[in-house]
Amino acid sequence: MNAQEIEAKVKHLLSQMTLEEKVGQMTQVDFTVIGIPKEQQTEDQIDPVKLNEAVLNHHVGSILNTPFTPDNKAQSIDVWRKMTGTVQAAAAKTRLKIPVIYGIDAIHGATYTQNSVLFPQAINMAATFNPDLSFKEGEITAREVRASGLQWNFSTVMDIGRQPLWPRLWETFGEDVHLATVMGTSYIKGHQGDDFSAAAKAPTCLKHYVGYSYPLNGKDRTPAWIGERTLREYFLPTFAAGIKAGSPTIMVNSAEVDGIPGHANYHYLTTILRGELGFKGFTVSDWEDIKRLYTRDKLAASEKEAVKIAVMAGIDMSMVPFDFSFYDLLLELVKSGDVPLSRIDEAVSRILTVKYQAGLFEPKPLLAVEGNFATADALATNRLAARESIVLAKNEQHILPLKKDARILVTGPTANLLSAMNGGWTITWQGAAEELYPKDKLTVLQAIQKKAAGQVTYIEGDRQKVLEEAENHDVILLSLGEQPYTETVGNIESLALDQVQIELAQTAIATGKPVVLLTLGGRPRIITSIAEQVSGVVLGFLPGMEGGEAIADILYGDYNPNGKLPISYPRNTNGFTSYDYKPIESFESNVYHPLYPFAHGLSYSSFATSALKLEKDRIHSGENIIVSVNVKNTGAITGKEVVLVYINDVAASVTRPNKQLKAFKKVELTPGQTESLRFTLTPYDLSFIGVDLKRVVEPGDFKVMVGKETVGFTVLK
Numbered sequence: 001m002n003a004q005e006i007e008a009k010v011k012h013l014l015s016q017m018t019l020e021e022k023v024g025q026m027t028q029v030d031f032t033v034i035g036i037p038k039e040q041q042t043e044d045q046i047d048p049v050k051l052n053e054a055v056l057n058h059h060v061g062s063i064l065n066t067p068f069t070p071d072n073k074a075q076s077i078d079v080w081r082k083m084t085g086t087v088q089a090a091a092a093k094t095r096l097k098i099p100v101i102y103g104i105d106a107i108h109g110a111t112y113t114q115n116s117v118l119f120p121q122a123i124n125m126a127a128t129f130n131p132d133l134s135f136k137e138g139e140i141t142a143r144e145v146r147a148s149g150l151q152w153n154f155s156t157v158m159d160i161g162r163q164p165l166w167p168r169l170w171e172t173f174g175e176d177v178h179l180a181t182v183m184g185t186s187y188i189k190g191h192q193g194d195d196f197s198a199a200a201k202a203p204t205c206l207k208h209y210v211g212y213s214y215p216l217n218g219k220d221r222t223p224a225w226i227g228e229r230t231l232r233e234y235f236l237p238t239f240a241a242g243i244k245a246g247s248p249t250i251m252v253n254s255a256e257v258d259g260i261p262g263h264a265n266y267h268y269l270t271t272i273l274r275g276e277l278g279f280k281g282f283t284v285s286d287w288e289d290i291k292r293l294y295t296r297d298k299l300a301a302s303e304k305e306a307v308k309i310a311v312m313a314g315i316d317m318s319m320v321p322f323d324f325s326f327y328d329l330l331l332e333l334v335k336s337g338d339v340p341l342s343r344i345d346e347a348v349s350r351i352l353t354v355k356y357q358a359g360l361f362e363p364k365p366l367l368a369v370e371g372n373f374a375t376a377d378a379l380a381t382n383r384l385a386a387r388e389s390i391v392l393a394k395n396e397q398h399i400l401p402l403k404k405d406a407r408i409l410v411t412g413p414t415a416n417l418l419s420a421m422n423g424g425w426t427i428t429w430q431g432a433a434e435e436l437y438p439k440d441k442l443t444v445l446q447a448i449q450k451k452a453a454g455q456v457t458y459i460e461g462d463r464q465k466v467l468e469e470a471e472n473h474d475v476i477l478l479s480l481g482e483q484p485y486t487e488t489v490g491n492i493e494s495l496a497l498d499q500v501q502i503e504l505a506q507t508a509i510a511t512g513k514p515v516v517l518l519t520l521g522g523r524p525r526i527i528t529s530i531a532e533q534v535s536g537v538v539l540g541f542l543p544g545m546e547g548g549e550a551i552a553d554i555l556y557g558d559y560n561p562n563g564k565l566p567i568s569y570p571r572n573t574n575g576f577t578s579y580d581y582k583p584i585e586s587f588e589s590n591v592y593h594p595l596y597p598f599a600h601g602l603s604y605s606s607f608a609t610s611a612l613k614l615e616k617d618r619i620h621s622g623e624n625i626i627v628s629v630n631v632k633n634t635g636a637i638t639g640k641e642v643v644l645v646y647i648n649d650v651a652a653s654v655t656r657p658n659k660q661l662k663a664f665k666k667v668e669l670t671p672g673q674t675e676s677l678r679f680t681l682t683p684y685d686l687s688f689i690g691v692d693l694k695r696v697v698e699p700g701d702f703k704v705m706v707g708k709e710t711v712g713f714t715v716l717k
């Protein structure tokens with residue numbers, strides 16, 4: 001159906017709808033609202049009476065989540081297909097037969113469908129610097145979501161990750177605006193294709209608009225202090241790009257920016273989002289966040305006022321999620337004239353439009369499970385993504401790759417856990433239920449055991465035993481990091497590693513044997529003193545279900561590492577300077593001195609860039625500039641390298657970052673091979689948010705930096 005046809009259909013449908021039916025469309029409830037309580041559960045999880053209450057009597061437009069009963073965990077694909085079928089059958093019985101859109105957090109694959117392909121988390125996908133893999137992840141996730149009968153994915157996170165304490169850092173594509181833009185939009189395009197009504201495609205949801213990722217104190221759902229210029233330069237562009245890439249839904253910031261909760265911010269939700277960014281889809285609240293304008297933020301004096309504020313600010317759908325209060329209160333507000341019907345019609349039109357675009361009004365048979373779910377191809381893509389997402393940060397005296405017959409002592413709390421590699425939104429919300437993880441996936445330890453020809457000994461954390469056993473081994477693999485967490489549950493006060501892990505590291509180092517440190521987890525916990533004393537450092541973050549095998553591939557040299565850090569890895573607990581720091585951040589005693597800088601990552605080969613050139617050294621404002629550079633594999637084995645193009649605006653009316661990433665490309669080169677690369681920088685790449693909060697390109701000198709070379713050009717007046 002083309003846009004015009006959809007518009008006509010929506011208009012016609014809207015004209016037939018009662019106020020109750022309209023307000024129902026704006027209501028989204030959790031599965032619990034239709035589910036059978038744990039104690040009474042048999043085979044079925046949906047209570048038909050409750051389902052009718054939601055869909056027929058309250059006309060709800062959307063349902064979300066996996067059943068909270070019995071355990072809020074992934075369901076088999078057959079159960080999902082049946083459950084979503086039951087929901088749609090109820091919708092088909094409504095007066096106007098408006099389908100319910102079922103939404104799910106398929107954050108790194110179809111989280112809540114058992115045995116789905118679970119990819120590296122976003123922070124790792126960013127470390128691949130490979131948009132192709134992000135595209136494929138989108139494709140595979142959409143396919144598995146649809147094969148599960150689900151229709152809408154609350155992914156991808158377009159917040160940028162510049163606050164390393166924040167427990168959702170790993171859900172982002174890292175600290176850089178350009179990298180997050182490229183990886184996020186590639187995912188969306190893979191997930192939605194050109195037409196997300198196709199059987200294997202589904203709508204995405206940009207999260208969490210906007211400024212959510214930058215809480216001042218690092219804790220989830222706490223205030224961000226972001227001025228409008230910074231917001232426009234760092235936090236809005238990724239969302240603008242996501243909208244341009246076609247994502248039709250947006251979830252709102254659950255916290256607040258500059259004193260205004262995300263759900264009450266008319267300026268962001270309407271003036272900017274609709275007026276400037278031209279977003280045509282619908283916005284959905286985050287979990288319970290309209291109520292929280294009253295219960296938490298004290299912005300509203302009652303729940304009813306909260307509903308009014310949120311709807312008038314620009315929220316189209318409320319993730320209520322446990323009752324019909326939003327529906328009841330909004331009905332009252334419209335009847336009393338406090339919320340105009342025109343606002344309801346606007347919101348409902350947007351929701352219905354997306355439902356038409358998603359093909360929900362013309363349901364197709366469900367995708368066959370066979371050939372669409374956990375396919376060999378998808379698993380291979382996942383393995384590659386995991387491999388490309390691992391960052392080799394230090395490799396002294398070529399401790400890595402390990403010899404196959406080396407005798408290895410593996411120790412540390414993350415070595416033998418699948419959960420430590422997957423993080424939150426894996427099988428359960430918190431991702432920590434190790435016992436529910438698939439039995440055929442390998443932990444780091446198991447993958448090493450599978451590959452090693454020499455002796456492998458595992459001592460989880462007994463320091464005395466590590467001391468005793470070390471002498472029988474050639475190398476120690478010390479696997480540290482974090483256990484899984486999601487959202488506020490993961491709040492911490494410091495990035496410091498806990499004492500138990502520090503002591504284990506000290507013991508491993510004290511043995512005198514060479515130590516390779518592996519870190520897993522969602523945040524860069526401080527490892528400086530350990531990293532300085534060990535021979536090798538591998539930063540694994542959250543590489544997903546294939547992470548164990550991917551890490552073993554790299555440890556043994558069966559794969560040449562090429563992951564690059566998508567964040568600056570802090571040296572100290574408060575070392576939060578990003579790579580694109582301002583001049584004042586490197587002035588006098590200030591320095592950018594992370595443990596590992598943004599884009600750091602070693603290979604078993606070596607690469608060099610040369611012959612950096614610009615097509616012109618003067619351009620007029622509005623012109624593109626063409627950059628060319630050669631990249632050579634100067635090592636002895638084939639490998640992949642990422643070539644990064646940075647710019648610096650030499651002098652400007654708003655302080656400019658020392659450098660900003662504007663383009664990158666990953667290439668694979670055989671030993672001795674050289675490739676010539678060309679990049680086009682557009683006027684947008686040279687622009688920034690000026691004194692008057694508008695985007696400008698100021699004439700003057702610019703620098704382009706690739707590798708060790710810098711060239712300059714001038715934008716003429």
Ligand code: BGC
Pocket residue numbers: 064065105154207251254286287487
């Ligand atoms: C999270 C969202 C998520 C939603 C639905 C919220 O608590 O902030 O990212 O999509 O729950 O599960």
